[in-house]
Amino acid sequence: MIPPESFLLDRTEGTLQSRIQQMVAQGILSGRFRPGERLPSSRKLAQHLGVSRITVTLAYTELVADDYLTARGRSGYYVSDNAPEPPNFTPQPPQASTVNWSARLGSSPPSLGINKPQDWQKYRYNFIYGQSDPSLFDSANWRLCALQALGKKDFDSLTSDQFDQDDPLLIDFITRQTLPRRGILAAPDEVLLTLGAQNALWLTAQLLLAAGKTAVIEDPCYPSIRSIVQATGAEVSAVPVDAEGLPPEAIPGGASVVFTTPSHQCPTTTTMPLSRRRALLDRAEADDFIVVEDDYDFEMTFAGPAAPALKSLDQTGRVIHVGSFSKSIFPGLRLGYLVGPAPFIAAARALRASVLRHPPGHIQRTTAYFLSLGHYDALIRRMSKAYHTRRQTLDAAIALHGLTVAGSNAYGGSSVWMRAPGIDTTALAETLRAKGVLIEPGAPFFASSGRTDLQPSEFYRLAYSSTPTSRISDGIATLAMTIRSAPVLF
Amino acid sequence: MIPPESFLLDRTEGTLQSRIQQMVAQGILSGRFRPGERLPSSRKLAQHLGVSRITVTLAYTELVADDYLTARGRSGYYVSDNAPEPPNFTPQPPQASTVNWSARLGSSPPSLGINKPQDWQKYRYNFIYGQSDPSLFDSANWRLCALQALGKKDFDSLTSDQFDQDDPLLIDFITRQTLPRRGILAAPDEVLLTLGAQNALWLTAQLLLAAGKTAVIEDPCYPSIRSIVQATGAEVSAVPVDAEGLPPEAIPGGASVVFTTPSHQCPTTTTMPLSRRRALLDRAEADDFIVVEDDYDFEMTFAGPAAPALKSLDQTGRVIHVGSFSKSIFPGLRLGYLVGPAPFIAAARALRASVLRHPPGHIQRTTAYFLSLGHYDALIRRMSKAYHTRRQTLDAAIALHGLTVAGSNAYGGSSVWMRAPGIDTTALAETLRAKGVLIEPGAPFFASSGRTDLQPSEFYRLAYSSTPTSRISDGIATLAMTIRSAPVLF
Structure with a gap:
């Protein structure tokens, strides 16, 4: 007879029933409970654990x-x-490795350049970019779509190994609904699903760059794109952006690939005007380089419709367009896409197959339902409305405290780019963190080559994607107070 | 008033209600239906589509x-x-790309070497390896676990961007239950979740190989591992396996990394005996190379417990262990893991973050529940039982028709390795396909360097993971008949 005292409800995850079920299964799997041994009666175990008897009985029945x-x-x-x-057999405790791993692994792998506390959700005033707000998310309908995708009818197609094709339902929606709204018409063989936008950028960099080629990135830019490009061995040229984004005339000769964020420059948030987009494409044709358009955050437009994507102006098939559902649905989703000429997409598909085969089928199908049933657009509208209010509150608080805006997009987005003259924002962020305020220091966005026209450490980013409106004013007040008492260094 | 005739039920996916909902949403998103326009009454639309009125009303309500x-x-x-x-704005029809993509993309990307028809599920006699059998899968409990993982309590952790850590629940189960059953004790920082075993092998190859290094692979081997290793630029040495797997004494001097499949050699199915495992590890220490153990298919043991993993004998921390849930749960799941010394795992984590950030959180949490509630082990037992019966039927049919077995594992697995003396099995597979029988030709498993001791094209693989017992005898009879009438070439 296994004594009831063998059981201890120490986990906080799952229902009571599932926790009991787990305890029994793990006792058996680990060999503590042997075949033929009798379990405590449901009455005794229920009494011992302080749960209802039916809970124990249901766990036993399962x-x-x-x-x-x-x-x-x-x-x-x-x-x-x-x-x-x-x-x-008894597992052996692991021995210390005698291998010289630092020699084996060579140069340390690329840093993502992301400086974000693991426990960001615990902070009261969170102005970190790119995290979702569970209170805005339509989890009920997402759950229904997930269930539908797990239904008998869909199950076979989801569970098989689709290494060289994507979910036709999702591709159909992207080509017929999502891309036309960005001004893009693409055939199914011109679209590839990826594990989020970062995976799309990574695949593109691997295919188009190598030692001996030159990549152009924006300065400042999303830090991950810099490390991805550097890891290919290509020469990297960081071109300073201005108030209209990347200036095409500043792109050096001999570029192979130019990475840009025309919709909302990352992190300065500005939108590239149409004339400059045309100039960039003319330059691309003249110099025969490829333009990679990271179209992140385009949905968050609360004051007027989003401008068409750069890709929609592409007459010579030299723009690779990167989109993502991870930002707008939730970052943990990991689903994005590449749009480009068929030969490029075929190569990206083969590389993706080698690296990871394919994004999980269930995620693809759930997203397809969520999009095609209209829940996605409803979500975007709800988010845009909330972001609009937050943005107005943020703008007012910034004005009230006389903080300096370095870049802000009048039409939307989910962040503003700020400047604290003379202040080292990396140290500032540390001080603020102790006060429950999270901001993103600006330095990691800049190329290490150095800018002479500005001081990278002065800048910082404030995002409002996961900060409720009610907390914005207090958070910005604390920020302003802390900036006032911070040492002026530059 | 939008006429009912605007609607046409042309899709076959989803419920009637969701199909109506999709039609309306897409009509609005595409601009065909404008704000203020009146929809057909539920009565008229129901009549037009031939569905019940409540279905239309429910769709409208949503x-x-x-x-x-x-x-x-x-x-x-x-x-x-x-x-x-x-x-x-009107999307522009895409223009032909003026870019010379074949020059841009350089050498064609690595082929996966997989020759599997997309529509393999439609064939009556499917002996292709690695596809799951929906009739054995516990989809009801998987659905329940997925729902639990989508519950409010879990939702926040799933939806955030966990770029540098894995689901603690799943890591806990793997380190405390899964690995000890393979004889391995590992700390959480010695385990990394990956997008399936292939992604684990890919990450390992990227970190440990480069031009100037030598990789050793088995000959024959899983074709994807060969293309992954070749793509790193390392020199590749394919060592012929014998009836006991990879012979350690045949490994050439100067190897950096050796990729092996000790539990079930792929594709010959043999298990490496303990003495040879010890010799391999001694050789690894003497020559200072790393051993990558692909522990695929170990669960499918129906005649005696699985042997401990090679990693369990590793005293010097030089074995990297690759495991997967994709084969046993379902291939579309895309979830595997790497086990190795902490410095290696840290580097693999950083590379994973750069390539794809992390496996989707929902998949991780659903798997954690499925494992910890005991459903996984129940599934494995059910599969093993079914595979045992299928294998007995297959062995009997093979004996009845006098077919030649080249390798078969008495303890389990999900395939046998076959030889058709003098026959080109690539042509044979084509002929058989027309008769509804799918087999895997052997040639793609062999290195192109050529074997002088045997004829790669004579071999083929027969898997029974997705073939019901009732069809095995007929399928093998057709196979035997086709072999008898095939031209003898060698």
Whole structure:
């Protein structure tokens, strides 16, 4: 008889029933409970754990269904003779590795350049970019779509190994609805699903760059794109952006690939005007380089429709367009896409197959339902409305405290680019963190080559994607107070 | 008034209600239906589509909730003034790309070497390896775990951007339950989740190989591993395996990394005996190379417990262990793991973050529940039982028709390695396909360097993971008949 005291409800995840089920299964799998042993009666175990008897009975019934336990009439539940067997050998404690790993692994792998506390959700005033707000998310409909995608009808197609094709439902929606709204018409063989936008950028960099080629990135830019490009061995040229984004005339000769963020320059938030987009494409044709358009955040337009994508102006098939659902649905989703000429997409598909085969089928199909049933657009509208209010509150607080805006997009987005003259924002962020305020220091966005026209450490980013309106004013007040008492260095 | 004739039920996916909802949402998103326009009455649309009126009403109600439609008392449903706006520009039809992509993309990307028809599920006698059998899968409990993982309590952690850590619940289960059953004790910082085993192998190859290094692979081997290793620029040495797997004494001097499949050699299915495992590890220490153990298919042991992993014998921390849930749960899941010394895992984590950030959180949490509630082990037992029966039927059919077995694992697995003396199995597979029988020709498993001791084209693989027992005998009879009438070439 296994004593009730063997069981201790120490986990906080899952329902009570599932926690009991887990305890019994793990006792059997680890060999603590052996075939033929009798479990405590549901009454005794319920009493010991302080839960209702029906909860224990339901857990036992589930375990019988999976053949961990057998029920013997009125005499109770026993560990089944067919229960999984524990290993019949004792695992060896691991030994210290005698391998010189630092020599083996060579140069340290690229840093993502992201400086974000793991526990950002615990901070009261969180102005970190790119995290979602669960209170805005339509989790009920997402759950329904996930269930529908797990239904019998869909199950076969989801569970098989689709290494060289994507979910046709999702591709159909992207080509017929999502891309036309960006001004883009693309055939299914011109679109590839990726593990988020970062994976799309990574695949593109691998295919188009190598030692001996030159990549142009914006300065400042999304830090991950810089490390991705550097890791290819290509020469990297960081071109300073101005109030209209990347200036085409500043692109050096001999560029192979230019990475740009025309919709909302990252991190300065500005939108590239149409004339400059045309000039960039003319330059691309003249110099025969490829333009990679990271179209992040385009949906968050609350004051007028989004401008068409750069890709929509592409007459010579030299723009690779990167989109993502991760920002607008939730970052943990990891689903994005590449749009480009068919030969490029075919190569990206083959590389993706080698690296990871394909994005999980269930994620693809759930997203397809969420989009096609209209929930996605409803979500975007709800988010845009909330962001609009937050932005107005933020703008007012910034004005009230006389903080300096370095870049801000009148039409939307989810962040503003700020400047604290003379202040080192990396140290500032540390001080603020102790006060429950999270901001993003600006230095990591800039190329290490150095800017002579400005002081990178003065800048910082304030995002409002996961900050409720009610907290913005207080958070900005604390920020302003802390800036006033910070040492002026430059 | 939008006429009912605007609607045509042409899709086959989803419920009737969701199909109606999609039609309306897409009509609005594409600009065909404008704000203020009146929808057909539920009665008229139901009549036109031949569905019940309540189905149409439910679809309309959902669309009202998402603000696509508004209901105006008894006068019906109208396109909402707040409905998403269609793009206010006309997408340009794509132009032919003027870029010379074949020059840009350089050498064609690595082929996966997989020759599997897309529509393999439609064939009656499917002996292709690595596809799951939906009839064995516990989709009811998987769905429940997915729902639990999408519950409010879990939602926040799943949806955030966990770029540098994995789901603690899943890591806890793997380190405390899964790995000890393979004889391995590992700390959480010695385990990394990956997008399936292939992604684990890819990350390992990137970190440990480069031009100037030598990789050793088995000959024959899993074709993807060969292309992954070749793509790093390392020199590749393919070592012929024998009836006991990879012979350690045949490994050439100067190897940096050795990729091996000790549990079930892929594709010959043999298990490496303990003495040879010890010799391999001694050789690894003497020559200072790293051993990458692909521990695929170890769960499918139906005649005795699985042998401990090679990693469990590793005293010097030079074995990297690759495991996967994709084979046993379902291939579309894309979830595997790497086990190795902490410095290696840290580097792999950084590279993973750069390539794809992290596997989707929802997939991680669902798997954690499926494992910890005991459903996984129950599934493995059910699969092993079914595979055992199928294997007995297959062995009997092979013996009856006098076919030649080249390798077969007495303890389990999900395939046998076959030889058709004098026959080109690539042509044979084509002939068989027309008769509804799918087999895997052997040639792609072999290195192109050529074997003088055997004829690669004679071999083929027969898997029974997705073939019901009832079809095995007929399928093998057709195979045997086709082999008898095939031209003898060698």
